[in-house]
Amino acid sequence: MPDLKVSRRRVLLSSVSSDSHTWNLVFLQLLIEELGHEVVNLGACVPEDELVAQCLRHDPDLVVISTVNGHGYADGRRLIGALRRTGELAAVPVVIGGKLGVAGAADEQYAAELLALGFDAVFQDGADLAGLARFIESVRPLEVTA
Amino acid sequence: MSGSFAGFVRDARRRGNLVVQPRMGFSDPAEMRAGLLATKRARATAVGTVTLDSYTRVGDHDAVARALAEGLALNGYPIVDHDPATTDGVLAGVRDETFPVQVRHGSPLPESIFAALVSAGLDATEGGPVSYCLPYSRAPLKRAVRSWARCCERFATLADRGVEPHLESFGGCLLGQLCPPSLLLAMTVLEGMFFRQHGIRSMSLSFTQQTSAAQDEEALRGLHRLIDEYLSDVDSHVVLYAYMGVHPRTPAGSFRLLADATRLAVRGGAARLIVKTPAEAHRIPTIRENVAALEYAAEVAVDPATRRLVGESVADTGVHAEARALIEAVLDLHDDLGTALLLAFAAGYLDVPYCLHADNRGRARARVDGAGRLRWTAIGSMPIGHLVRPPRDAGVTSAELLSSLHYVERKYDRAALHAAPTRELRAHELDAGPGVAAL
Ligand code: B12
Numbered sequence: 001m002p003d004l005k006v007s008r009r010r011v012l013l014s015s016v017s018s019d020s021h022t023w024n025l026v027f028l029q030l031l032i033e034e035l036g037h038e039v040v041n042l043g044a045c046v047p048e049d050e051l052v053a054q055c056l057r058h059d060p061d062l063v064v065i066s067t068v069n070g071h072g073y074a075d076g077r078r079l080i081g082a083l084r085r086t087g088e089l090a091a092v093p094v095v096i097g098g099k100l101g102v103a104g105a106a107d108e109q110y111a112a113e114l115l116a117l118g119f120d121a122v123f124q125d126g127a128d129l130a131g132l133a134r135f136i137e138s139v140r141p142l143e144v145t146a
Numbered sequence: 147m148s149g150s151f152a153g154f155v156r157d158a159r160r161r162g163n164l165v166v167q168p169r170m171g172f173s174d175p176a177e178m179r180a181g182l183l184a185t186k187r188a189r190a191t192a193v194g195t196v197t198l199d200s201y202t203r204v205g206d207h208d209a210v211a212r213a214l215a216e217g218l219a220l221n222g223y224p225i226v227d228h229d230p231a232t233t234d235g236v237l238a239g240v241r242d243e244t245f246p247v248q249v250r251h252g253s254p255l256p257e258s259i260f261a262a263l264v265s266a267g268l269d270a271t272e273g274g275p276v277s278y279c280l281p282y283s284r285a286p287l288k289r290a291v292r293s294w295a296r297c298c299e300r301f302a303t304l305a306d307r308g309v310e311p312h313l314e315s316f317g318g319c320l321l322g323q324l325c326p327p328s329l330l331l332a333m334t335v336l337e338g339m340f341f342r343q344h345g346i347r348s349m350s351l352s353f354t355q356q357t358s359a360a361q362d363e364e365a366l367r368g369l370h371r372l373i374d375e376y377l378s379d380v381d382s383h384v385v386l387y388a389y390m391g392v393h394p395r396t397p398a399g400s401f402r403l404l405a406d407a408t409r410l411a412v413r414g415g416a417a418r419l420i421v422k423t424p425a426e427a428h429r430i431p432t433i434r435e436n437v438a439a440l441e442y443a444a445e446v447a448v449d450p451a452t453r454r455l456v457g458e459s460v461a462d463t464g465v466h467a468e469a470r471a472l473i474e475a476v477l478d479l480h481d482d483l484g485t486a487l488l489l490a491f492a493a494g495y496l497d498v499p500y501c502l503h504a505d506n507r508g509r510a511r512a513r514v515d516g517a518g519r520l521r522w523t524a525i526g527s528m529p530i531g532h533l534v535r536p537p538r539d540a541g542v543t544s545a546e547l548l549s550s551l552h553y554v555e556r557k558y559d560r561a562a563l564h565a566a567p568t569r570e571l572r573a574h575e576l577d578a579g580p581g582v583a584a585l
Contacts, residue, residue, distance in 0.1 A: 018200040018209065020252070020282045022502045023321070023392075023551060030544035043502040045204055045284050069200050070221040070430060074213060102219050104429035125428075 323391025366414025
């Protein structure tokens with residue numbers, strides 16, 4: 001039997017600064033909790049400085065950014081810069097997903113750039129949610145590595 | 147006053163025409179102008195919309211400037227950051243007495259937006275202290291209430307210049323889905339009363355198409371009653387929003403949903419309908435998609451089959467009584483509507499299901515029942531316990547939530563896939579461009 005405490009990750013879930021959609025966040029919180037992890041849900045329209053402060057405060061094993069309003073690429077670029085510039089957060093795994101631009105399927109070009117800027121994974125709209133589950137499992141909880 | 151947004155809707159209503167309106171906004175001024183022009187030319191009694199982008203909504207003007215410099219498309223028109231001359235250029239020769247234009251935004255602290263739209267000579271916009279705060283921001287409700295009071299008062303002074311300022315409450319939508327109608331009605335009427343307390347004399351009260359046509363029609367009738375009871379001394383009309391939750395993915399499903407919204411608007415006595423397009427589930431709609439949706443709704447509105455249904459009775463399942471109980475409980479809290487709303491949210495008398503905003507108690511829950519109607523599954527501290535008996539809240543799993551959220555999408559996409567499209571529908575789908583092939 002795997003020790004529950006060890007496999008349980010602390011996931012910080014957040015939107016980007018301009019996005020007020022929250023159904024995505026409500027849904028992802030339930031999903032990630034059902035996978036056995038703890039979720040800190042920051043809600044809508046989270047400015048970068050607040051995201052950084054909350055990451056420092058909660059010390060998450062993983063940060064999940066969810067956005068659908070079409071500004072995800074622009075806001076995501078800014079946000080990952082702010083996180084990676086913060087020494088303690090330079091290596092925390094960060095993923096982003098949802099609808100990242102305003103042009104639907106034509107927005108797929110953004111993924112490569114977001115990865116290059118420091119995201120560990122990008123899940124475009126319609127991506128298999130099992131991919132997120134696998135990613136979370138692949139992250140080693142800090143307690144074990146410490 | 148004729149020539150105003152409110153006057154246009156009044157005249158259309160007198161003639162028996164349903165006013166249709168898109169949700170349209172582009173960051174590029176030329177495209178914005180083209181969109182307004184196309185709306186004006188549509189075969190429909192249409193009014194124009196300038197929907198603002200999300201950066202403007204949250205007041206992040208640096209981000210607007212960066213995106214414009216980079217040529218990155220925003221999800222709406224940044225009216226505060228575009229030069230006033232640019233906005234004049236967008237509207238010149240387009241907006242006139244035959245074609246009023248409304249600004250739609252979603253900002254809890256809209257001072258600069260009001261200033262920009264008034265300076266552009268516009269007389270109509272949308273919002274409300276609660277409905278543009280809880281669904282749209284993390285701003286404290288208290289700040290939004292103060293800001294909206296100030297903005298209403300300033301907007302109201304347009305009347306001194308012979309302009310009739312018109313304000314639409316977004317209270318009948320909130321998070322767009324999974325909110326039983328009574329709370330939506332209570333919210334839009336309370337916001338209307340808030341507007342009136344701050345000097346606004348012309349307003350629209352809203353409701354959003356939900357999961358059940360019968361429940362929705364009952365709600366619209368209830369809204370008219372509530373307006374008679376609480377807002378009979380101001381100029382007002384009812385505006386219906388075509389479904390605001392997760393949309394069908396097929397064009398045929400989307401058009402069917404729009405047709406039902408149009409029928410609901412006509413049967414429920416709405417003066418104005420805001421449409422959605424087959425792009426809704428995927429991305430920002432194009433100008434063509436918007437025009438196709440407007441024209442389709444206009445056709446369904448005048449279809450004799452639609453008109454025949456007007457005036458039929460609908461069952462009273464208590465939507466009006468619940469809404470009234472909520473309104474009365476809030477009015478009892480304080481004479482100042484803004485203060486009453488703050489107290490009501492703090493006490494959980496108003497509690498929006500699934501809303502994460504820090505000033506919402508977050509104890510209310512709802513789901514779609516077997517008959518397709520929205521039902522409370524938890525009412526928290528809302529004073530409607532004598533009217534509804536929610537089942538013991540068993541909590542909801544992610545799969546159950548997703549299933550409720552996708553109820554409308556499933557229903558309409560399935561219907562679309564199983565039925566042969568009518569000739570009219572097919573023509574409109576073709577108008578809507580790519581995506582039809584997928585069927
Ligand atoms: C409900 C809704 C609203 C409500 C939101 C209320 C709230 N607080 O949540 C209201 C009406 C207020 C609203 C407002 C706006 N909206 Co809106 N909204 C929708 C709508 C209809 C449904 C969204 C929804 O509830 N989905 C249910 C959830 C569970 O699913 P989801 O969000 O799609 O997320 C799924 C996947 O994307 C994925 N996912 C999401 N994030 C992540 C992250 C990771 C890591 C992973 C793995 C997966 C993942 O998992 C989820 C489950 O499958 C969609 C269109 C549609 N889908 O039909 C438009 C839509 C998202 N909205 C849109 C826009 C633009 C806006 C506005 C900016 C107004 C405007 N200009 O039109 C404002 C937002 C203002 C702001 N500051 O951001 C656009 C975005 C366009 C684009 N990206 O190209 C859409 C697509 C509509 C459209 N076609 O124009 N909206």
